[in-house]
Amino acid sequence: MLVARRIASEPGIRDASAVMATEANRKALAGMGYGDDGHDQDFAAAGPNDLVLAIEGETAAIDSVIARADCYFARGSGPAAGVDVAPEPRSIAQALAERPDCSVAVISVPGEHAAREARAALAAGLHVFIFSSNVSVEDERALKSEARDCGLVVMGPDCGTAYLGGAGIGFANAVRRGPIGIVAASGTGMQEFASLVHRAGSGISSGIGTGSRDLTDAIGGVSTMAGLDALEADPSTRVIALVSKPAGVATTDALAQRIARCAKPVVACLLGADSGDSDALRSVSSIDEAVCSALRAVGANEPAFLQIDERRMRERAQSETEKMHPQQHYVRGLFAGGTLCYQAQAIFRRARLRVYSNSPLLGMPELADPCVSRDSAFVDMGAETFVHGRPHPMIDATERRLRLGQEGSDPSVGVILLDFILGAIASPDPTGDLLDRIREVRDAARASGRHLCVAASVCGTEDDRQSLQRQVRALEDAGVLVFASSAQAAIFAREAALLLARGGGCA
Amino acid sequence: MSITLVDLVRGDPSPVFVNVGVRDFGESLRDAGYEVVFVDWSPPAGGDARLAALLDDLL
Numbered sequence: 148m149l150v151a152r153r154i155a156s157e158p159g160i161r162d163a164s165a166v167m168a169t170e171a172n173r174k175a176l177a178g179m180g181y182g183d184d185g186h187d188q189d190f191a192a193a194g195p196n197d198l199v200l201a202i203e204g205e206t207a208a209i210d211s212v213i214a215r216a217d218c219y220f221a222r223g224s225g226p227a228a229g230v231d232v233a234p235e236p237r238s239i240a241q242a243l244a245e246r247p248d249c250s251v252a253v254i255s256v257p258g259e260h261a262a263r264e265a266r267a268a269l270a271a272g273l274h275v276f277i278f279s280s281n282v283s284v285e286d287e288r289a290l291k292s293e294a295r296d297c298g299l300v301v302m303g304p305d306c307g308t309a310y311l312g313g314a315g316i317g318f319a320n321a322v323r324r325g326p327i328g329i330v331a332a333s334g335t336g337m338q339e340f341a342s343l344v345h346r347a348g349s350g351i352s353s354g355i356g357t358g359s360r361d362l363t364d365a366i367g368g369v370s371t372m373a374g375l376d377a378l379e380a381d382p383s384t385r386v387i388a389l390v391s392k393p394a395g396v397a398t399t400d401a402l403a404q405r406i407a408r409c410a411k412p413v414v415a416c417l418l419g420a421d422s423g424d425s426d427a428l429r430s431v432s433s434i435d436e437a438v439c440s441a442l443r444a445v446g447a448n449e450p451a452f453l454q455i456d457e458r459r460m461r462e463r464a465q466s467e468t469e470k471m472h473p474q475q476h477y478v479r480g481l482f483a484g485g486t487l488c489y490q491a492q493a494i495f496r497r498a499r500l501r502v503y504s505n506s507p508l509l510g511m512p513e514l515a516d517p518c519v520s521r522d523s524a525f526v527d528m529g530a531e532t533f534v535h536g537r538p539h540p541m542i543d544a545t546e547r548r549l550r551l552g553q554e555g556s557d558p559s560v561g562v563i564l565l566d567f568i569l570g571a572i573a574s575p576d577p578t579g580d581l582l583d584r585i586r587e588v589r590d591a592a593r594a595s596g597r598h599l600c601v602a603a604s605v606c607g608t609e610d611d612r613q614s615l616q617r618q619v620r621a622l623e624d625a626g627v628l629v630f631a632s633s634a635q636a637a638i639f640a641r642e643a644a645l646l647l648a649r650g651g652g653c654a
Numbered sequence: 655m656s657i658t659l660v661d662l663v664r665g666d667p668s669p670v671f672v673n674v675g676v677r678d679f680g681e682s683l684r685d686a687g688y689e690v691v692f693v694d695w696s697p698p699a700g701g702d703a704r705l706a707a708l709l710d711d712l713l
Binding site: 234235236237238239241242243245246248249250251252253254255256257260263264268272273274278279297298299300311312313314315316317319328352353355373374376377378380381382383384542571572 | 656657658659660662663664665666667668669670671672673674675676678679680682683686688689691692693694695696697698706707
């Protein structure tokens with residue numbers, strides 16, 4: 148991303164991407180008109196271990212960039228020469244020898260090595276947070292069983308965020324402390340919930356991440372149960388919110404029994420679970436509703452920004468779709484947050500709208516090729532296909548920029564739905580990473596007689612380093628419709644999809 | 655005796671972290687005022703996970 152930014156800032160260069168030549172990236176680049184004539188033999192022969200610089204601009208400027216290509220890869224300054232830096236420990240055991248009071252291991256090594264490091268951490272008596280994905284179910288089950296037997300917890304694998312006491316781990320937003328505890332499967336569900344609670348004026352006691360598979364029957368909710376136990380025992384927690392995909396059948400029963408005997412109120416938000424899926428376990432249907440329920444449980448007022456005016460949503464959708472060309476039928480969502488992608492599908496499913504996805508909700512069709520959308524489609528850009536060996540889209544927007552170009556140039560697309568995630572570790576300017584591409588695709592659509600609507604939500608708080616207000620303003624200045632939450636943006640997109648399905652485009 | 659999850663949730667004692675992998679995770683905690691020990695991690699057995707598991711069994 149940094150290399151691409153450096154190149155794109157050169158005079159005469161309109162756009163630049165620096166990506167590995169994976170199949171996904173090659174398709175995305177071809178969709179944008181790069182190398183699709185087959186004449187570029189280097190591009191045709193490039194593989195996943197080769198870096199592609201895709202540059203658009205004046206010929207002389209491109210030649211100049213190519214001639215000086217090495218300088219764009221120069222690293223920033225390292226430690227000053229002559230400064231003594233103590234060598235760091237090479238293993239968890241060595242780290243514990245230095246600091247016997249360590250209590251939590253944060254593991255983000257490549258997935259194939261994560262279980263080994265987690266075992267070493269548990270053996271040393273540490274609780275474990277595993278960001279790494281691509282850990283086998285067998286390893287996850289063994290690690291969590293071992294942790295339970297030792298009175299420890301494994302948060303993850305594939306865990307993006309946790310709040311332990313006041314410490315935000317991973318992709319955490321700056322939120323105030325308060326009476327609401329969270330147990331959440333993955334990262335963005337917890338981030339969205341915690342940020343909305345903060346913006347409503349309340350706060351978070353702690354948040355236990357569990358990993359996206361914890362509530363499957365293969366794992367049995369081991370970390371979820373540990374999280375519920377800890378928050379139930381925590382005197383500063385007055386209500387517990389559980390945010391996850393639906394649990395497995397056997398795990399749903401166990402979870403319902405655990406919640407029934409919890410001494411504190413539990414708000415279950417199992418995204419994609421239809422009411423009636425389980426008599427024993429009632430679930431609210433969106434993160435916004437979970438926030439409102441939790442606020443009510445602690446006696447706080449529901450904020451106006453979480454009140455959804457469905458009529459107003461329809462009117463906004465109508466005013467957008469009536470500017471569209473009759474060819475524009477579809478909504479495309481490009482999500483950095485996997486949970487937010489899942490929630491958007493649940494919102495579409497309740498309106499009986501079909502949406503393709505690479506990470507489909509039960510009953511939704513799966514994209515045959517995650518790199519190519521069809522009809523209305525929601526793509527989880529943080530899925531393994533897109534992040535294997537590459538940074539997550541919350542850190543590096545390169546993949547999403549490419550895909551946005553691809554979707555924006557599809558004449559059948561009327562609405563593009565985006566999420567932007569602020570917080571620690573995330574990109575310093577998540578909206579800035581995409582703004583020029585958003586403008587480009589909208590301008591290109593306009594030039595060909597189409598009105599392309601871009602709708603978005605920003606997950607975060609004013610206390611995040613990226614500043615919620617600044618990010619929202621930048622999007623609005625670029626003509627993006629910004630909604631107060633990811634659920635609200637999806638509801639707007641749902642209304643637009645319903646209108647487009649009835650032939651709403653009438654320009 | 656390990657610190658329990660209830661202790662961590664209460665924030666007493668304040669957690670001390672071991673960071674293994676991407677430095678940003680540990681640096682964001684350190685910037686927030688928490689103590690972090692960074693492990694200079696590299697793939698074991700030259701990146702061969704199977705060989706690393708065999709070595710773990712031997713050691």
